[in-house]
Amino acid sequence: MKKIIYILLGLISISSLSFSKEKVSMIIKNGTILTINNTKEVIKNGVIIIEDNKIIDIGTSEILNKYQSEKIIDADEGIIMPGMINTHNHLPMIAFRGLGEEGIKNRLFAYFFPLESEKLSRDLIYKATILGTIEMAQSGVTTYADMYYHMDEMAEATKKIGIRGILGETIIKFPVVDAKESYGGLEYAKKFIEKYKNDSLIIPALGPHSAYLVSTEKLIEVKEMAEKYKVPVLIHAAEFEDEAGRLPGKYKNGSTIKYLNEIGLLNKNTLLAHAIYLNDEDLELIKKSEVGISYNAIANAKGATGIARINELQELGVNRIGLGTDGPMSTNYVGLIQGLGYASSMQRIKYNDRTIFTPENVLEMATIGGARALNLDTKIGSLEKGKLADIIIFETKSPNMLPNYEPHATIVWQAHPGNITATIVNGKIIVENKLLKTYDLKKNYKEIKEISEDITIFAKELAKKAKEKN
Template sequence: MKFQYLVGIASVFFLAGCTTMPRGDNADLIIHNGQVLTINTEMEVIDDGVVVVKDDTIIAVGGHELMQQYQAQKVIDAHDGIIMPGMVNAHNHLPMIAFRGLGEEGISNRLFAYFFPLEAQKLSRDLIYNATKLGAIELAQSGVTTYADMYYHMDEMAKATKEVGLRAVLGETVIKFPVVDAKTPYGGVEYGKKFVEEYKGDALITPAYAPHAIYTVSKEKLQEIHALSEQQDVPVLIHVGEFPNEEKRLEGETQAKTPIEYLSEIGVLDQRLVIAHGIHLTPNDQKLLKEADVGIAYNPMANAKGATGIAPAWEMYRADMRIGLGTDGPMSSNQVDLVKTLSYAANMQRLKYSDRTIMIPEQVIEMATLGGAKALHMEDQIGSLEVGKKADIAIFETQSANMMPNYNPYATLVYQANPSNIDTTIVNGKVIMENRVMQTVKLDDIRDNVDAFEADIAEFAKELAKKAIKSKSLMD
């Protein structure tokens, strides 16, 4: 069925008492000749669609008739491709792309016996900057326009992210032991304060705090971070419910039976919080999360690879909670793109509930776009192609063998597409990649840096794996 959906700046003129549009209005960018997935409230699709952009904002979305109403400095022909909102990766640790492919020897306790020691020995400002740049290029090449991240030296990550041109929510990690950017336990709090002050109000970077988890951050520090997030009005990112026995590692007395109950009990469960994973949640946990308006990042590939469980994502989606998709770090899923995650997101839920009718492709794409925006409380800015929202757009080509036939664009994206099918990526109205060619930075420019840190890490990582493989599992 074909839908014709016309929204645009005409609505502004109507509200002002004018019902006609002047011809030849100027714009900066027009995208046409594609199937537009608006991801608006009605999930409308425009088969011969047009998206019009002025500065960083979408000013019109509709049918081919818009080509007669607007002219632009740049016009992109989508060649019958799929035009959709840029995807939102709601949870990542992007600099860990420097370690991608390591620790695959069957190590049970990868987090404490392998991840943390590897980071302690090999992380640096320079590595974090270069690895972020590499990862951001891969994100752009796969149609991700916004990502959320928890890591260290967030100023370096912000610099690299802005050079590539992506949008990001970057949380400075707070943890109870010394790390690369904090010589003392919980040094990330002070680092985070400075980072928030530097980037608050930035067009692309939303600064945040990122207490690692309830078992690696004390109650007092969680409460301190919560107070700071209220004062500065910034998000808080945290891992919760990734492992089945997290509450058993808590220090001090608590009446809480689950990590979510604990966060509620200590007064830090609110609308600024975004939890990653949320695998082990009770019905009461889900009720508390919804009441507090918390964002959730569902990471199906990483959770499957780590054998940590399957989150009740379908229940949360059906309850209209703020749930989006994430990849977790490049050592957890070995991916940063969401295209491969799409089918996992659906199929793991169907497996969990033994129901092949749930998580249909349309719902998965909504979760990967507007759902991620909602999880990050950014749905008023991004996540759908609607007038007034930021021009964060991805164009999939549909001429490759794997993209044909294209009966249902949602199914094509979820079950047929590869990251290489992304033709063009636009962030904040700026073309970041076009015809598969990066426009802001070149991969070749950082290749030598990648080769250098790979050579430096390889031998140490090999020896560390021999020790780590003897360590007891965190889930035991």
């Protein structure tokens, strides 16, 4: 008996020698890795080992002798970094992008809301989300936070393409496309949260529109619901100069931030979109409360709303700040790449200081900063052992990427979405060799063409009417 056991042990050790390389799901090699970890480590000739949906090892090419895989992605001397996080959007509005650009005053009320109330449908929201998430995946966005309607359609479309969504059903004081009653979004959100609370890609959230379009009572209800279901809250805040004039009771003409703080909504669980009009006390409240911030540089410039005091927040030590585009009628693309240099430039011009917002700083905001703002930094936002495999690769051989002296600078000041060669989310390849793997682009083209043909005439009439009111 003993002899047999010795023979068996011998066989096992021989077989483990010949298969000493651990089999893994995927290996990425031959690129410069921007880890965006705590020490901002950059790994030349880097390798990432992925098993299932997680990064299990990361290092230089030396670690290659420990692993084998049937799926090896050669980064071809490109730049490998964490997938970017777009912290504020209303993605299905991509069906309307390019409309209402005639110089309409008060565009939100005179154009957006009437257009949405006439043309939004479940079908449009699904198909537009397909388009939007395709563009995100192709632009290196692997996670986005959104406030809109029919969130179950958005969730299905987002999962179909395969990126992550923090989806907040809109709660607003008037009837909307998916709620006949005022504040119907609350009921809708409950069902949506129940359905998606354990999803691998979707994080259900609550999206009270703003402090001026949701009553105090309902905002408190949102807060309580968020605590009960343990879901994040996404809200527009301090976006407009005259916003405080629309706050209720004693808060009128005060501060949105102070108001949200006093009703208990300014906390780690909340993400404020825009946060432009802040006084010094607001800056301190933001720091103390650990509320997340979404900085939407292009949308705020295009809409002439202002430049947020992001640099001062950073100097105070606030690091829960991510980048956002806002809806596709506000920034007409949904990736972050085109806005990276912009996000930096707007701060430099505001503070008249060309030393702030370095490429490293901006890329941190686009990745781990956004993850912190959404309380996801233990899972995504950097490339480290144990984190989820949300990874993008830039090629560095196209003329616009040459020369490539310093990879952070190359991405922030030179790159465009066409330089993204691979997008991996949750360990799954969504884009490879610049090709989308999860949807037929011809089908998407046809779907969007049909939608836009249906919208054209109404949209032009509406623009004419809105312009007359200017």
